[in-house]
Amino acid sequence: MPFLVPFLKMTCIHFILLLDKGSFPAAVVKCLPLLSLIWFVCLLGVSDPHIHRYNRRIVAALCWCCAGDLFLVWSEANEVYFLLGLASFSVGHFVYTLAFGWRPFGLKEFLFTFSVGIPGLAVLASCVTGVMRYLALGYGILILVMQWRALAR
Structure with missing residues (x-):
């Protein structure tokens, strides 16, 4: 699907730039692929509570995983960030499971x-x-x- 092209581009940018871990630009670039997936799922529809329940759960899971990525950017500075990242990813994966x-x-x-x-x-x-x-x-x-x-x- 052409809507996934931004995701592929953002993923390539993330791996090509090699930004310093723990910096604000690194955090932004790390989140860009997930933000493009959130955008893609929202384009598929999330407004109708009966029809789009699956999509809304996927968006929620992607948001939790995006938060996990943000915490992991700073995980080398403080172990608490690693644990918060792990917790965020855990909630995200649990929400994916509910969606499935x-x-x-x-x-x-x-x-x-x-x-x-x-x-x-x-x-x-x-x-x-x-x-x-x-x-x-x-x-x-x-x-x-x-x-x-x-x-x-």
């Missing part, structure tokens, strides 16, 4: 996602210690649930 819905169940998608994902999470857990291990596992499971629901949709 719970029907149909998608047994094949469930088995595929978790048979591949759980061993990957086990490897990740072995590389991380302390509280970060539990945060990584929780976030990883949230990502797996979101992937399963997206595939089953």
Whole structure:
């Protein structure tokens, strides 16, 4: 779709510019791809509460993930920003999961996602210690649930 061209351009700009992490320009450039996706979904429609419920949830999830990106830009300066970014992305992925819905169940998608994902999470857990291990596992499971629901949709 031609509406996705701005997203592709903004993504290229983000990777080409290599701005200093922790700067305001870096934060703006980091958010541009998500802002263009928000614009794209809004063009598809978000006003009708019955027809556009899915689109509104996707926009909400994109906004939470955009906030997560903003926090991660400054995460090297303060660990609190990393945790706020992780929390923002977690809320965003939870909202994506709500948008995708719970029907149909998608047994094949469930088995595929978790048979591949759980061993990957086990490897990740072995590389991380302390509280970060539990945060990584929780976030990883949230990502797996979101992937399963997206595939089953």
